[in-house]
Every structure is written in structure tokens, then in C-alpha cells.
Amino acid sequence: MSTRASTLTGRIMSAPSIIVLFLWMAVPLGMTIYFSFLRYNLLAPGTEEWIGTLNYEFFLTDPAFFASLANTLILVGSVLVITIVGGILLGLMLDQPIFGRGILRLLVIAPFFIMPTVNALVWKNLLMDPVSGMFAWLASLLGLPAIDWFTNAPLTSIIIMVAWQWLPFAVLILLTALQSLDRDQKEAAQMDGAGPLSIFFYITLPHLSRAITVVVLIETIFLLTVFAEIFVTTGGGPGLATTNIAFLVYTQALLQFDVGGASAGGIVAVILANIVAIFLIRLIGKNLDK
Amino acid sequence: MEKKQTPLSYLSFSAFAWVVGLLIFFPIFWMVLTSFKTELEAVSIPPSFISFDWTLENYAEVQERSNYFKFAMNSVILAVGSTLVGLVFAVTCAWAMAFNPTKRTKDALLWMLSTKMMPPVGVLVPIYLVFRDWGLLDTRFGLIMVLFLMNLPIMVWMLYTYFKEIPTDILEAARMDGATLPKEIIFVLLPMALPGIASTMLLNVILAWNEAFWTLNLTTSDAAPLTAFIASYSSPEGLFWAKLSAASTLAVAPILVIGWFSQKQLVRGLTFGAVK
Secondary structure (H helix, E strand, O other), rough: OOOOOHHHHHHHHHHHHHHHOOOHHHHHHHHHHHHEEEEEEEEOOOEEEEEEOOOHHHHOOOOOHHHHHHHHHHHHHHHHHHHHHHHHHHHHHHOOOOOOHHHHHHHHHHHOOOOOHHHHHHHHHHOOOOOOHHHHHHHHOOOOOOOOHHOOOOHHHHHHHHHHHHHHHHHHHHHHHHHHOOHHHHHHHHHHHOOOHHHHHHHHHHHHHHHHHHHHHHHHHOOOOOHHHHHHHHOOOOOOOOOOOHHHHHHHHHHOOOHHHHHHHHHHHHHHHHHHHHHHHHHHHHHOOO | HHHHHHHHHHHHHHHHHHHHHHHHHHHHHHHHOOOOOOHHHOOHHHHEEEEEEEOOOHHHHHHHHHHHHHHHHHHHHHHHHHHHHHHHHHHHHHHHHHHOOOOOOHHHHHHHHHHHHHOHHHHHHHHHHHHOOOOOOOHHHHHHHHHHHHHHHHHHHHHHHHHOOOOHHHHHHHHHHOOOHHHHHHHHHHHHHHHHHHHHHHHHHHHHHHHHHHHHHHHHOOOHHHHHHHHHHOHHHHOOOHHHHHHHHHHHHHHHHHHHHHHHHHHHHHHOOOOO
């Protein structure tokens, strides 16, 4: 149906969105790349000069970079494992007949809608505070010493908060995928004498593989840049214990005013995210053809 | 599995599932409960569950001390504003891509998606400097633009998947009857796509309301929304748990309601149609 005229209208009408997105992403990205080759500090204006790859050399050999890279990978990896395993289990659970299932499902997905700053402060204070927090009280009931979460296990604390926030996302998507599973297939397998475990590993899990891939990819993209939870609880500390790449770039740019160094860090973050993004875009692109 | 189920196993499994669900929900429940306590009771050990003096004074004080409504208003303006601006751009773009596709449409869609995958820190520095130089720091206009652009790819994608489901015959019939392009979109397409547009808007409001990278970095006070307001409670002297809980409850309540209503559409929007 696309005549030449309608093709033209189509182009004209999709152009504004494409142009503004281009200006929003490509231009600043170009500026970031340019800045990353400059000596550029906001505290010393007028001294900008081309220094080649020096910013990258500094950023990539900075011990803070390795610490924050490790923290980023641990954070992303742990949250992925928790949310995928938890998401499958909760998805299977919510796929069963349960009294009041609709309401129960609402309760389970609620954390996803909580603002990150609220999430962080509620966990840090009401739950994890070593003196008056809920966990400290539970520990005392069991006769255990209270854990000072943010001093002794800062990264673990961040992981718990972020995982709580993202678990519902995995549940929602995996549950949607589970509900599209053909019941007949399961029943046929049951009649052939397959136990629940073999049904899970040979029918359910392969059926979920696509949805799991999508969850892994999308979560990875968001988790690589976790920011607010760190910003309001630990501020990256103690030391560098909870500094991830996103937070490191933020401290360099807006706290140390080192635009050049922060830009180099930003580009490193972009490259890391792109490694994941390529796979996700391919997967979605394939789906588009169907 | 279901056919062999006994009432007993149904009930015991339900009980188990509810315990799990309530545990996951507990932090939210606890936050709401704490918001009705006095500051003293909020930090008391052992914690009190029901037997405390229920009070609304935290809600009053949050408003009095910190002008809560200013921040709430900013959140509303930013979320609604960015959604409406986004809608104008996204509806036209998605319409074009769904009904007048070219060879490049698929590439354009995927390219849009790829901009969403750029970590914001990659462009934080130039955006911050441009905002500073153009006087956009801490302005609602600047933030509406940022939030609109941030969510535009998701809006286009979601609308695209909804528009694709509308039979093209109907649009062609309207065209035969002499409907002009604007009329075709406003009177034929939009009414049919209304549910899809509504859920796109809801998802966008949720994402804009909870956005906490740009709002924290580009605002200080005038344009600061609730994300930044709550973040101000992280300073040690601001640790009043009951008031923090009251402010937090107010901040998440509207989005929780919207989110619950749009949970099904959420999957489509957040997975770019990859899981239906």
C-alpha cells in the first residue's frame, strides 16, 4: 500500500522524533568523545588543551576504575542471579491456582513502582539500621548480633535493595511467558509419566529461555547504571566499596569537576553497555520480522 | 496439575504463596505503618505493629516544614508534561512507521531503541554543561525535555506495536471516503488505539515520576521533584523516620495505583514487544 506519496508523508512524520533523538544522543555523545581527549577542568577554565588519550590512560589505570568495574560486575551479576532465579520460582508460584491470586500478584510486583530514592532510604533506615531497624530486631530475637549492614556489607546491602526493586520486573515478564505455555504439552508429558522436575527442565525452562534472555539483557542495561540507590545511601563508600562506574563518573564530573577524565569514564561505560545492547537489539530485531 | 488438586493442597499452597508475597511486600507495608507513628515509636525496639498511637501529624509536618506540595507539583508537571510532549512526537512517528513503512523503518526503530541503551553517564557531562550555559539547570522546562527524550523511544515502540494491531482496511476505507490525513489520524486511528495510547501514557508517567538520575543531577530546588525531595532525607540530621515514611508514602502512592492498573501493558512497553 505504500505509494510514493505515502512514503514521503511517512518520512516527514517520523522525522521529528528521529531528529530530536539524534540531537539528544548523538551530539552529546560526540561532545563526550571530544572532551575525553582534552585536559578540561571546570575549576581551571581557559586551560583546555588536547592531550590525546591521556585521560583514558589515567582512568583505565586508576585503582578506582578497577574497584568500580569489579563492583559494577558484582552488582549486575548478583542482582541478575537473584532476580532470574527468584523470578522463575515466583512466576511458577503465581501460575498456580491460589486464593486471591490477583491481589497477591499486585503485592509481589509493587516494589517495581517504588521510586529508587524511597526504596534506598526505607531499606537503609527502617529495615537495615543496626540499632532500630527491623532486621536488627529479628536478629536479636534469634539471639544473633545485629549486622551493621552499610558498614560491614555495603555492596551486599545495595545488591539486596536493587534486587528487591527488580525482582518484580523478572516476575512480570516470566509470568507472562509462563502463561503462554501450552497446557496440552505439559499434560501429555504428565501422561507419559514425566515428573514435575523433568517437566520443568525439558518443557518449561526451554519455553522460558527467550523471556529469560530478554530479562537478562534489559536488566543488565539498567543495572550497569544504578545510581540513585548509591547516591542516597553510601555515597560510593566506605572508601570505594560501593562505587560503580556510573557513580565514579559522576564524582569525577560533578564533584571533582574533571570534565576530561569523567568523559573518558563515560565513554568506557558506553562501550560496556553497548556490548550488551548489541545482543538485545539483534534479538528484538529478529522478533520484529515475525 | 490442577485437576488432581485437593482442597487441602490448594489451601496450604495458597497460605505458602501469601506468606512469600507478604514478605516481598513487607518493606512497603512497614513504610506505610511507620508513617502513622510518632518519631519515638518509629525507632522503638521491639517495633510496635498495631498498639501505638496512630497519628497523622507526620503528614502535616512534612508539608509544613518542607513545602511538600511544591515538590509533588514538580513531579506532576514533569511527568505529565514530558508525557504530553512525548505523545505528540510519538503518535506521529509511530503512525508513520506502522502504516507508511519504508525499507528503513525497521532500522530506524532499532536505532531508536539503541539510544535508550546508552548509559546516561555517557552524556552527563555535555548535557550538564549545555544546561548550565543555557540557563536550563533546575528548570522544569529543561527537565521536561530530558524526560521526554529519555522516554521517547519507549513511547514510539509501544505505540508502534499497538498501531500494528489495527487493521489497515479501516484506515483505507476512511481515506476512500475522503478523510484527510489529520482527520484520519484524529477521528479514525486515535479512537481505535485509545487503550494502547492510554497505557503508553501511564507507563511514561511511571518512568518519568521515578526517574532518579537526571532529576538528581540537574535540579537543586526550584524544579526538584519528589525523587530529589526524598533524597534530601539522606542527610544525617534529616533522619526522622516517621516523617521520611510519610513523605515516601505520599511520593509512591499515586504511582503504585497507576502501576497496578497498567501492569499488563508494562511488559509490552518494557520489553519492546519481545515478550507478549
